[in-house]
Amino acid sequence: MSRYDLILRNGLLVCPEGVKKADVAVCDEKIVEIAGEISGSAQETIDAAGSYVFPGTTDGHVHFNDPGRTDWETITTGSSALAAGGGVAYFDMPLNCSPCTLDAKNFKAKLAVAQQDSLVDYGFWGGLTPKNLDKLEELAECGVVGFKAFSCHSGIDEFERMDDYTALVGMETLKKLGLPLMVHCENAEITKDLTALALANHKTTVRDYFAARPPITEIENVSRMISIAEQTGCKLIIAHISTAKAIELVTQARSRGVDVTCETIGHYLILTDDDVERMGTVAKCSPPIRDTENQTKMWAKLFNSEIAFVSSDHSPCDPKLKDGEFLKVWGGISACQTTLQGLLTHAYHDRKFPLGNIAKLTSQNVNEIFGIQGKGKIALGCDGDFALVDLNKEFTLQADDLFYLHKVSPYVGDRFRGTVTQTILRGTTVFKDGKIVSKPIGKHLRPNL
Numbered sequence: 001m002s003r004y005d006l007i008l009r010n011g012l013l014v015c016p017e018g019v020k021k022a023d024v025a026v027c028d029e030k031i032v033e034i035a036g037e038i039s040g041s042a043q044e045t046i047d048a049a050g051s052y053v054f055p056g057t058t059d060g061h062v063h064f065n066d067p068g069r070t071d072w073e074t075i076t077t078g079s080s081a082l083a084a085g086g087g088v089a090y091f092d093m094p095l096n097c098s099p100c101t102l103d104a105k106n107f108k109a110k111l112a113v114a115q116q117d118s119l120v121d122y123g124f125w126g127g128l129t130p131k132n133l134d135k136l137e138e139l140a141e142c143g144v145v146g147f148k149a150f151s152c153h154s155g156i157d158e159f160e161r162m163d164d165y166t167a168l169v170g171m172e173t174l175k176k177l178g179l180p181l182m183v184h185c186e187n188a189e190i191t192k193d194l195t196a197l198a199l200a201n202h203k204t205t206v207r208d209y210f211a212a213r214p215p216i217t218e219i220e221n222v223s224r225m226i227s228i229a230e231q232t233g234c235k236l237i238i239a240h241i242s243t244a245k246a247i248e249l250v251t252q253a254r255s256r257g258v259d260v261t262c263e264t265i266g267h268y269l270i271l272t273d274d275d276v277e278r279m280g281t282v283a284k285c286s287p288p289i290r291d292t293e294n295q296t297k298m299w300a301k302l303f304n305s306e307i308a309f310v311s312s313d314h315s316p317c318d319p320k321l322k323d324g325e326f327l328k329v330w331g332g333i334s335a336c337q338t339t340l341q342g343l344l345t346h347a348y349h350d351r352k353f354p355l356g357n358i359a360k361l362t363s364q365n366v367n368e369i370f371g372i373q374g375k376g377k378i379a380l381g382c383d384g385d386f387a388l389v390d391l392n393k394e395f396t397l398q399a400d401d402l403f404y405l406h407k408v409s410p411y412v413g414d415r416f417r418g419t420v421t422q423t424i425l426r427g428t429t430v431f432k433d434g435k436i437v438s439k440p441i442g443k444h445l446r447p448n449l
């Protein structure tokens, strides 16, 4: 009789208290022992000697577009890509699926797809728009991890932008429900009018796009959302923060007691405006990727723990929608397969950013902020979720490596240092040596705040 379901032996475990060489045993999906040497047998033993063992990552921000826009991405392909990058869980946005997740009925339709198709665990965001203020409670009962709103046009007409009245009443309601609001912060009027002016003058290049969404649009709106969060006491998360100045506003507000944090995305740390100019529409997103000077300051803020977590904002589309003038095409970047490996390359190898902090930014912090208990770290009682990493193994990303429905990404052709070799979800290997090796076994994650 085996005592354990799984023992990972001799790995370098990236634990909250630091990196340590130890064995780790899993029983009934949970970590039950961590020790220098675990005696006894298991159904399955993995020799992890030479590998760094990270907690499997949780991507707090993806758009898998299922149901309704499965010609852009699907839960099957998106969750597979995530697993190939060391991911064991994701929180899917209330758009760009169709219908958008704005009430319990549409939540349940998405849940049904995920229960059948998701390779890894999943939580769902509900949406907040002017039209569904009376649906927040039913969405909370469904178990959403929080609510997402856009201050500017969302790119999807059926997901209306949140005006200031909706922000105020919505945050008052969410305070009562005890759930966070994540806001895509760009000033609606400035972005709309600058974009209209650019179009009227036929100014549609990449630089014209940057000029139509300048840093002030984010900075102004972050400051406004902080004011409303301060007034209402609602927990606020700034989505995909892109400017050092806006991060400074978040830090200042936190220090006076406002419940606000921010997320950033790998591409704001890795790519610059010049890269976008070279790469073209594949690297178009909003807010736009900024200059090197801003990026250097953002890294300093990451080192200073001023950013709570790093997600992918995986927002793919039909590639035809990327074909055209820069200002007019779809904004969104496919990236959920490469977040951890990008951070190993650019944070750890290039900048000596500690591995333990990478684990916190991609896993532990996300689960803690959203109240997902027993997930996000290598510790007794937590889910047996692991990403095995060969820290010095390099690779050049090929389009064929991608599990996305559409094999496009701004990172194709880039050199990475740090390779995910195996991903284990609750004790079951879901990805190994370049292949998906499991059927869909994802479970729904609900917050327990």
Ligand SMILES: NC(=O)N[C@H]1NC(=O)NC1=O
Binding pocket: 063, 095, 096, 154, 155, 156, 184, 284, 285, 286, 287, 315, 331, 332, 333
């Ligand atoms: N609708 C949608 O996915 N929008 C995302 N794309 C992007 O580049 N920024 C976003 O918020």
Ligand SMILES: [Zn+2]
Binding pocket: 184, 239, 240, 286
């Ligand atoms: Zn957004």
Ligand SMILES: [Zn+2]
Binding pocket: 061, 062, 063, 093, 313, 314, 315
């Ligand atoms: Zn997004």
